[in-house]
Amino acid sequence: MENLIFSLNATMPIFLLMVLGYIFNQVGIFDEVFAARMNKFVFKIALPVMLFQELSIADFSESWDTKFVLFCFVASLISILIAVGIAMLIKERSVQGEFAQAAYRSSSALLGCAFIQNIYGQAGPSALMIIGAVPLYNIAAVVILNLLKPNRGYINQETIKKTLKGVITNPIIIGIIVGLIWSLLKIPQTVILQKTVSCVATLATPMGLMALGASFNIHKAGKNIHLAFGCVFLKLIGFAAVFLPIAVWMGFRKEKLVAILVMLGAATTVSCFVMARNLDHEGILTSSTVMLTTLLSAFTLTMWLFVLKTAELI
Numbered sequence: 001m002e003n004l005i006f007s008l009n010a011t012m013p014i015f016l017l018m019v020l021g022y023i024f025n026q027v028g029i030f031d032e033v034f035a036a037r038m039n040k041f042v043f044k045i046a047l048p049v050m051l052f053q054e055l056s057i058a059d060f061s062e063s064w065d066t067k068f069v070l071f072c073f074v075a076s077l078i079s080i081l082i083a084v085g086i087a088m089l090i091k092e093r094s095v096q097g098e099f100a101q102a103a104y105r106s107s108s109a110l111l112g113c114a115f116i117q118n119i120y121g122q123a124g125p126s127a128l129m130i131i132g133a134v135p136l137y138n139i140a141a142v143v144i145l146n147l148l149k150p151n152r153g154y155i156n157q158e159t160i161k162k163t164l165k166g167v168i169t170n171p172i173i174i175g176i177i178v179g180l181i182w183s184l185l186k187i188p189q190t191v192i193l194q195k196t197v198s199c200v201a202t203l204a205t206p207m208g209l210m211a212l213g214a215s216f217n218i219h220k221a222g223k224n225i226h227l228a229f230g231c232v233f234l235k236l237i238g239f240a241a242v243f244l245p246i247a248v249w250m251g252f253r254k255e256k257l258v259a260i261l262v263m264l265g266a267a268t269t270v271s272c273f274v275m276a277r278n279l280d281h282e283g284i285l286t287s288s289t290v291m292l293t294t295l296l297s298a299f300t301l302t303m304w305l306f307v308l309k310t311a312e313l314i
Contacts, residue, residue: 015294017206021213030214036277038211043274046204048175053201054130055179056189065128068256072132072263075243079104079264080140083234087148090227095285097148098276099227101141102289103234107269108133108262129259131180138172141272145279172271208270212287215277228288231268235293236300240265244304254314261304267293 024030080100087100108129189197240261247260268290277283308314 017209018213018291021210025214035211035214038207039274039277042204042208043278044171047271048171049197050201050204051175052179053197056182058183069128069132072129076133076136079239094150097145098281098285100144102268102272102286103231105137105269105272106263106266129263133263135176141275142170149280208274212270212273224285227285228292231289232292235268236265236297240304257314265304267297
């Protein structure tokens with residue numbers, strides 16, 4: 001019951017922020033132009049600053065575990081390839097990119113620290129999980145959303161060039177790289193810098209969630225609801241069912257196993273929607289998946305935690 005209450009406390013405020021954004025749009029407080037500008041701010045400023053903040057203050061030298069980082073990377077890579085492979089089977093080409101991204105990309109950075117801290121009192125391996133998974137998540141998302149655009153033509157040299165440019169200039173990728181370099185060089189941060197970065201980073205989640213809710217179209221969402229539920233199954237059940245037994249077999253326990261669970265089975269991150277909209281995708285399938293996985297993950301994560309706890313693995 002405690003795990004259920006914790007999961008609900010973690011996920012319901014997120015879901016309610018999306019509902020608020022939808023309500024604000026319906027009553028005229030938000031409009032499409034305002035929601036689009038909020039998305040642009042979150043994508044170009046708030047999310048990169050949030051990732052920089054999380055990575056720049058992490059001390060990887062003391063807690064480094066190569067096997068754990070490699071497992072997170074390989075499991076994420078295989079999950080991405082599975083999601084892309086399934087997406088390519090979808091007849092409606094305009095949603096292939098959204099399906100692939102929404103099916104694999106977890107809110108690992110946000111939920112990882114919270115879950116591990118709640119259970120064990122310290123964030124610990126969540127930083128290493130972020131290193132193994134989050135940069136790959138974002139680089140793959142830029143590539144997938146560029147190559148699988150709704151109005152795409154054939155993949156040629158110009159398409160590849162634009163995709164590579166999109167990866168290099170993507171604000172989220174820049175935020176991750178600068179954060180990693182900052183951490184590795186152990187550059188000190190003044191109190192003024194820390195507080196400023198923290199204030200901007202804090203805006204990412206609430207603004208992104210409300211912009212998502214404001215952009216949500218319940219009528220359009222209905223036409224691809226079966227695809228949204230396909231994403232939900234992969235994100236909350238499928239990947240965890242495949243890779244958690246492998247993680248157990250490889251000897252991961254306690255904090256590291258919880259970090260892997262969050263990486264595999266957490267809700268689809270709101271940054272999926274932000275990135276999809278900013279890379280010329282409609283975003284309806286993504287927003288539906290984010291809302292559904294956010295609502296249902298409270299129960300699926302509780303189920304996984306119960307299974308691992310019963311097996312005395314955490």
